[in-house]
Amino acid sequence: MRVNFTVNGVEQTADDVWEGESLLYVLRERVGLPGSKNACEQGECGSCTVYLDGTPVCACLVAAGQAEGREVRTVEGLADGERLDPIQEAFVECGAVQCGFCTPGLLVQAHDLIERVPEPSDPEIREALAGNLCRCTGYEKILDAVRLAAARKAEAGR
Amino acid sequence: MELGAPLDRVEGWDKVAGRARYSGEQRVAGVCHAVAVQAEIAHGEVLAVDATAARAVPGVIDVLAYGDAPALADTSDFELAVLQSPRVAYRGQIVAAVVAETLEIARHAQRLVRVTYDELGHDVELTPDHPGLYRPEKISPDDPPDTGEGEETPAEVSVDVTYETPAFHNNPMEPHATLAVWEGDHLTLYDSTQGAAAQRDALAALLGMPAERVRVVAHHVGGGFGSKGVPPRPNSVLAALCARRVGRPVKLAVTRQQMFSITGYRTPTFQRMRIGASKDGRIADIEHHVIEQTSTAREFAEQSGVVTRMMYAARARRTTHRLARLDVPVNSWMRAPGECPGMYALESAMDELAEACGIDPVELRIRNEPERDPDSGNPFSSRRLVECLRLGAERFGWSSRPEPGTRREGRHLVGMGVAAATYPAAARPAQALARVADDGSFTVSIAAADIGTGARTALTQIAADALGVPVARVRVEIGDSALPYGPLAGGSMGNASWGWAVLRACEGLRDGIARYGGAEPGLECRADTSGEIKNQEAYARHSFGAQFAEVRVDVDSGEIRVPRMLGVFAAGRVMNARLARSQFVGGMVMGLGMALTEESRMDREFGDYLNHDLAQYHVPVNADVLGIDAIWLDDPDPHANPLGGKGIGEIGIVGAAAAIGNAVHNATGHRFRRLPISPPSVIPHLP
Numbered sequence A: 001m002r003v004n005f006t007v008n009g010v011e012q013t014a015d016d017v018w019e020g021e022s023l024l025y026v027l028r029e030r031v032g033l034p035g036s037k038n039a040c041e042q043g044e045c046g047s048c049t050v051y052l053d054g055t056p057v058c059a060c061l062v063a064a065g066q067a068e069g070r071e072v073r074t075v076e077g078l079a080d081g082e083r084l085d086p087i088q089e090a091f092v093e094c095g096a097v098q099c100g101f102c103t104p105g106l107l108v109q110a111h112d113l114i115e116r117v118p119e120p121s122d123p124e125i126r127e128a129l130a131g132n133l134c135r136c137t138g139y140e141k142i143l144d145a146v147r148l149a150a151a152r153k154a155e156a157g158r
Numbered sequence B: 001m002e003l004g005a006p007l008d009r010v011e012g013w014d015k016v017a018g019r020a021r022y023s024g025e026q027r028v029a030g031v032c033h034a035v036a037v038q039a040e041i042a043h044g045e046v047l048a049v050d051a052t053a054a055r056a057v058p059g060v061i062d063v064l065a066y067g068d069a070p071a072l073a074d075t076s077d078f079e080l081a082v083l084q085s086p087r088v089a090y091r092g093q094i095v096a097a098v099v100a101e102t103l104e105i106a107r108h109a110q111r112l113v114r115v116t117y118d119e120l121g122h123d124v125e126l127t128p129d130h131p132g133l134y135r136p137e138k139i140s141p142d143d144p145p146d147t148g149e150g151e152e153t154p155a156e157v158s159v160d161v162t163y164e165t166p167a168f169h170n171n172p173m174e175p176h177a178t179l180a181v182w183e184g185d186h187l188t189l190y191d192s193t194q195g196a197a198a199q200r201d202a203l204a205a206l207l208g209m210p211a212e213r214v215r216v217v218a219h220h221v222g223g224g225f226g227s228k229g230v231p232p233r234p235n236s237v238l239a240a241l242c243a244r245r246v247g248r249p250v251k252l253a254v255t256r257q258q259m260f261s262i263t264g265y266r267t268p269t270f271q272r273m274r275i276g277a278s279k280d281g282r283i284a285d286i287e288h289h290v291i292e293q294t295s296t297a298r299e300f301a302e303q304s305g306v307v308t309r310m311m312y313a314a315r316a317r318r319t320t321h322r323l324a325r326l327d328v329p330v331n332s333w334m335r336a337p338g339e340c341p342g343m344y345a346l347e348s349a350m351d352e353l354a355e356a357c358g359i360d361p362v363e364l365r366i367r368n369e370p371e372r373d374p375d376s377g378n379p380f381s382s383r384r385l386v387e388c389l390r391l392g393a394e395r396f397g398w399s400s401r402p403e404p405g406t407r408r409e410g411r412h413l414v415g416m417g418v419a420a421a422t423y424p425a426a427a428r429p430a431q432a433l434a435r436v437a438d439d440g441s442f443t444v445s446i447a448a449a450d451i452g453t454g455a456r457t458a459l460t461q462i463a464a465d466a467l468g469v470p471v472a473r474v475r476v477e478i479g480d481s482a483l484p485y486g487p488l489a490g491g492s493m494g495n496a497s498w499g500w501a502v503l504r505a506c507e508g509l510r511d512g513i514a515r516y517g518g519a520e521p522g523l524e525c526r527a528d529t530s531g532e533i534k535n536q537e538a539y540a541r542h543s544f545g546a547q548f549a550e551v552r553v554d555v556d557s558g559e560i561r562v563p564r565m566l567g568v569f570a571a572g573r574v575m576n577a578r579l580a581r582s583q584f585v586g587g588m589v590m591g592l593g594m595a596l597t598e599e600s601r602m603d604r605e606f607g608d609y610l611n612h613d614l615a616q617y618h619v620p621v622n623a624d625v626l627g628i629d630a631i632w633l634d635d636p637d638p639h640a641n642p643l644g645g646k647g648i649g650e651i652g653i654v655g656a657a658a659a660i661g662n663a664v665h666n667a668t669g670h671r672f673r674r675l676p677i678s679p680p681s682v683i684p685h686l687p
């Protein structure tokens, strides 16, 4: 089948898509955006998290056909041109990135939290990131990065 | 910025922007996908592989199996002799592969491949009295299985206990992936590996090719924790075979489930500890007897008892290792192989000894400090365990530790535990090239690996420091076997080994620039540290640390929470404070998983690991990690290597599980000697 959708603001068409193909596979293998990662393929790790019409989803659990006519935003689409989003900057500054494989999914999830909740509490941060696994960092600096980005955003909004 | 400063991770920007390319993410024209077919029996022989239905699927390019797969030149390692014989040594072993235009087609066809077997019945369960236990010739990496010295004497106080640890799987977040590209008789492998050069040498030998015709590239690797070490995993070999056969680039991505059978894990153990001491806690004799498993496919003897050879003073000491050869997947390295399970047993037993003697566990360890390495008799290059223990005790508020089973706060029993940590600090020979680039900046090249450790960043700092220039003017190239030889990232030896060579190359280049009178583009210097390493003085080189944990045990549910953990480390000079902290903390959290949540369960009937995904194998999640802190002593060790660093990738996990287990004892008054300490095991022992 053919799937038409928008990815990071650009219209995309994928041809010869099998019914069973996941959105993640189409993004990584057909659209050429391997930023979203495949670490479990069954909704357990959050590495593949992308926005689908503004809601974070596990792209490995979304059939490609479900994206027909909809808007997808991936880690590659968080930056504003060359300018990284504050959550991306905070991850580097806080040392929240080690191997970086969990990072894209965490960034999308954290980005969504900060957009929705202006000054998230610690329990809110933990809850939002509950579905994202990281084997390297021990999470400490990831939480710090989300706190920092949220504080900066609140500051800028004042 | 000088060495030690918290420089941002140099590839951090690429990683957060989604630009960093991991293996299998390179775009190459004409790529197709391979999927492994895995054995459904644990022991026997493949009788036939019927691929008729699979081949009939449109888009299937080929099916490979024993009998028609390309031959390998070296089949001495059965685990890597992929598709070279009908023998099945473990469930999940690769017995065929489907190559197709897309991954979905390959997967669909994989399910249509019919394999028939002659099943021989299997033996997959490690027991402490397994009839097949034998003494291996050596334990990893190259040590005697048994040691014994000194005469046993009657002890005033003795502890004789056995600890049990289950199998654990490394579970880096990136599943192993390979992209194999043949151009004529040259092979390029984009591979998730901890060592591009060692991987190249291993692959070249297997394929019977000169090393110059194989190139392994691994610019970014999504974690490894030992599972991407060398010898390679069979998936890398299979990718090369498939690509050779179909004459096109082949991508082979291992699934999370497949990782539980083909990419390694930590052996389960039974460890008997016997310690005899005087009433004042001085150890007279100590014994550590280790029982582990190995696969019939390849022997791996994890060196769990080595810690007891060097950790504490004793008049007599004995260590033994016995293995059962089972029809199980090949176990291998997982973060701090040997030291990690071994210190769980030793440090738990020390806690039991402290209790038996009525001595504070911190004090007990201080009383048993050896003057020299008890094993080799060599002096320690530095050993600051006592400082770590004292500093940690003070910071953690250790003096408020309750008597076992006495502190209750609402629904919780509260307790504290301590354990010591140690890890060897070695270095391997490496080569590096430093050169002045056309624009007057500096390029430093070495086939090092950054699997998330921060090696690329630390090497940039080492180079800038040695050249006396800002880090912005230095570019470090790693992750490619075509660069000067670097050993793999393993044994916490990466930075010491690569950094040493980078240091020498940059020092040489700096001299060259001074002689020449300027940084002329093209000036370069190559360094090789093999001579220096061979002539190192005889020292016992180890890192040390102290782990402290506080636990709260819910008296109704048996749930154990760890509100506070503190690690204090003396691990040589720290090259980058920010990245180091995250390595220490990450290790401690993996130790927390080992203590409380992680366990690979063997399915006796089918003969493989049952809970083979992240829903059932519980790596710690953010809710498990509460207050965690890691600090370190300023500890440059000039006898370790010229940089004074000792390696920090592994020591963070060592001792962490023992500290938590000891804290659970302190909270509940009950001793749990099997990991993980989970609610079902705790509940029967609660008040």
Ligand code: FES
Pocket (backbone or CB within 6 Å): A037, A038, A039, A040, A041, A042, A043, A044, A045, A046, A047, A048, A049, A058, A059, A060, A061
């Ligand atoms: S890959 Fe989608 S949740 Fe793990």
Ligand code: FES
Pocket (backbone or CB within 6 Å): A096, A097, A098, A099, A100, A101, A102, A103, A133, A134, A135, A136, A137, B173, B222, B223, B452
């Ligand atoms: S940084 Fe490696 S998994 Fe999170």
